[in-house]
Amino acid sequence: MTIRLAAALRALAVSLVLAAAxxxxxxxxxxxxxxxxVEAPALPAQTTPRAEAASASFELVAVxxxxxxxxxxxxxxxxxxxxxxxxxxxxxxGPAETRAVGDGVYEIAAPWLARGQRYDLLATVTADGTMDVxxxxxxxxxxxxxxxxxxAEASAWLANLRRHLTHQGPIGAAAGGFLxxxxxxxxxxxxxxxxxxxxxxxxxxxxxxxxxxxxxxxDHQKNGPGEGEAASVxxxxxTAPTAVSVERARRLPGGAVFVPxxxxxxxxxxxxxxxxxxxxxxxxxxGRVIADPNASGVVQxxxxxxxxxxxxxxxxxxxxxxxxxxxxTVTPPVQAVDLSxxxxxxxxxxxxxxxxxxxxxxxxxxATTGAVAQTALEDARAELTGLKDxxxxxDTIRRAPEELIAPVDGVVAERAAVAGQxxxxxxxxxxxxxxxxxxxxxxxxxxxxxxxxxxxRLPDGRTLALASRGAGLADRNQAVPVxxxxxxxxxxxxxxxxxxVMAPTGETIGGLAVPRAGIVRTESGAVVYEHVSAxxxxxxxxxxxxxxxxxxxxxxxxxxxxxxVVQGAELLDQVx
Numbered sequence: 001m002t003i004r005l006a007a008a009l010r011a012l013a014v015s016l017v018l019a020a021a022x023x024x025x026x027x028x029x030x031x032x033x034x035x036x037x038v039e040a041p042a043l044p045a046q047t048t049p050r051a052e053a054a055s056a057s058f059e060l061v062a063v064x065x066x067x068x069x070x071x072x073x074x075x076x077x078x079x080x081x082x083x084x085x086x087x088x089x090x091x092x093x094g095p096a097e098t099r100a101v102g103d104g105v106y107e108i109a110a111p112w113l114a115r116g117q118r119y120d121l122l123a124t125v126t127a128d129g130t131m132d133v134x135x136x137x138x139x140x141x142x143x144x145x146x147x148x149x150x151x152a153e154a155s156a157w158l159a160n161l162r163r164h165l166t167h168q169g170p171i172g173a174a175a176g177g178f179l180x181x182x183x184x185x186x187x188x189x190x191x192x193x194x195x196x197x198x199x200x201x202x203x204x205x206x207x208x209x210x211x212x213x214x215x216x217x218x219d220h221q222k223n224g225p226g227e228g229e230a231a232s233v234x235x236x237x238x239t240a241p242t243a244v245s246v247e248r249a250r251r252l253p254g255g256a257v258f259v260p261x262x263x264x265x266x267x268x269x270x271x272x273x274x275x276x277x278x279x280x281x282x283x284x285x286x287g288r289v290i291a292d293p294n295a296s297g298v299v300q301x302x303x304x305x306x307x308x309x310x311x312x313x314x315x316x317x318x319x320x321x322x323x324x325x326x327x328x329t330v331t332p333p334v335q336a337v338d339l340s341x342x343x344x345x346x347x348x349x350x351x352x353x354x355x356x357x358x359x360x361x362x363x364x365x366x367a368t369t370g371a372v373a374q375t376a377l378e379d380a381r382a383e384l385t386g387l388k389d390x391x392x393x394x395d396t397i398r399r400a401p402e403e404l405i406a407p408v409d410g411v412v413a414e415r416a417a418v419a420g421q422x423x424x425x426x427x428x429x430x431x432x433x434x435x436x437x438x439x440x441x442x443x444x445x446x447x448x449x450x451x452x453x454x455x456x457r458l459p460d461g462r463t464l465a466l467a468s469r470g471a472g473l474a475d476r477n478q479a480v481p482v483x484x485x486x487x488x489x490x491x492x493x494x495x496x497x498x499x500x501v502m503a504p505t506g507e508t509i510g511g512l513a514v515p516r517a518g519i520v521r522t523e524s525g526a527v528v529y530e531h532v533s534a535x536x537x538x539x540x541x542x543x544x545x546x547x548x549x550x551x552x553x554x555x556x557x558x559x560x561x562x563x564x565v566v567q568g569a570e571l572l573d574q575v576x
Contacts, residue, residue, distance in 0.1 A: 287442030
């Protein structure tokens with residue numbers, strides 16, 4: 001250490017002693033007039049020492065905290081954590097194997113961090129048959145590196161001292177400052193500059209912290225760090241050697257967002273690489289889900305009557321039924337006039353049946369003697385059979401109800417059946433729909449590509465694959481109805497549900513295809529977040545056009561080969 005530096009330290013130490021001696025008086029004056037002044041603004045959040053490196057396959061971030069280093073390993077293109085990797089780090093003490101401590105998180109012990117401020121680390125990563133060598137340049141802050149050998153003891157000592165001085169009042173604070181100033185003078189004279197700087201920094205912290213000690217009769221918050229807290233010197237945390245610093249995501253000047261790898265895992269951020277290609281231009285059409293006319297049907301009563309359940313009861317909604325299955329019965333009512341006519345007809349038939357029966361019996365006796373021809377006997381028997389059939393049919397008309405039968409296979413989509421209810425002729429009692437065969441009907445204001453496949457987006461974000469089933473010629477409010485069949489999984493889709501149909505027009509457009517989840521709608525327009533470095537994301541205003549139910553085309557504002565956020569962009573936009 002030079003003579004000038006030693007003299008400067010001595011002068012600063014003497015100033016500290018004088019400041020400590022006058023601390024009691026100044027604090028007392030402030031308490032008498034209750035004028036504490038304006039508090040200093042809080043220091044901005046500091047970033048833990050870190051380094052990053054990337055290759056075509058992997059992205060690696062090293063975060064130093066205490067005497068350990070954590071490594072976050074992700075896929076370069078997708079930002080997906082890599083588990084089960086083998087990472088070997090070339091350190092000043094030789095090669096060191098990392099151990100897995102989380103989702104794509106690895107750790108090594110690094111006691112050699114206290115020896116210097118800059119380290120060139122070499123990481124050999126092997127995962128899924130791919131091996132890469134990544135170089136990391138870890139730079140430690142100057143004050144943190146200098147204070148690291150004594151930071152643990154200094155933190156504990158300072159915390160205990162300040163808690164003690166809080167109870168002793170301003171006089172105790174002045175005495176503590178006086179003793180620390182003497183300690184600095186002794187260390188400077190012994191040419192021990194590094195401990196002198198540490199004690200000098202602690203002295204400044206003590207004097208600044210105790211300047212606002214609570215006076216009698218007032219309630220103040222605790223100034224010193226409690227148990228488990230870390231002391232802070234010039235904005236650099238003096239943490240315990242084994243502590244792991246917790247970073248937080250924050251918005252940087254200019255709009256960029258700093259998101260530590262630990263937070264990226266919580267937000268499940270995923271990225272994709274953009275590329276320019278030709279895509280078919282599509283239009284968005286309003287549509288709704290309808291039933292396939294060839295796989296659905298309605299059950300109606302042809303006559304008015306009273307509804308009654310079959311032996312098994314009415315089928316419930318969602319019940320699968322088979323074609324020809326009886327779903328309900330309808331008993332038609334009989335008017336008083338009709339009932340009188342039917343009774344008169346029944347009496348006439350009963351009388352004719354009795355007369356014809358006696359004639360048949362007489363012909364049978366005479367036929368044995370040959371007095372009556374056999375043909376006469378057969379005619380009499382046929383007449384008797386006809387009369388009995390007419391009588392039975394009349395009874396059936398009065399008692400047998402009409403059966404309502406399922407016209408197709410499917411499930412019961414609608415039901416309007418109640419036992420004892422009077423149903424008019426043509427009333428729909430059941431609606432049967434095959435859930436595996438549904439249509440989407442949309443209204444198009446432009447010409448579409450004939451027979452082209454399309455997609456539909458549901459309100460909950462799900463997508464449906466569609467196949468064209470034709471377009472109408474009728475004008476419906478300046479639009480033409482077009483129908484599509486749902487060819488993919490239609491589970492959870494209901495009749496009448498509104499969807500947005502993406503149908504191709506036959507034209508092509510060049511641009512970048514980006515998932516809709518990566519587009520953030522703001523007051524100024526559409527924005528995507530570009531992953532410019534391992535822990536930095538920058539917003540890019542873009543111009544987008546619809547492509548399909550899952551993607552849009554970026555027509556301007558973004559070039560090819562960029563990493564953009566395709567999952568979690570809305571959460572990223574909320575960081576402030």
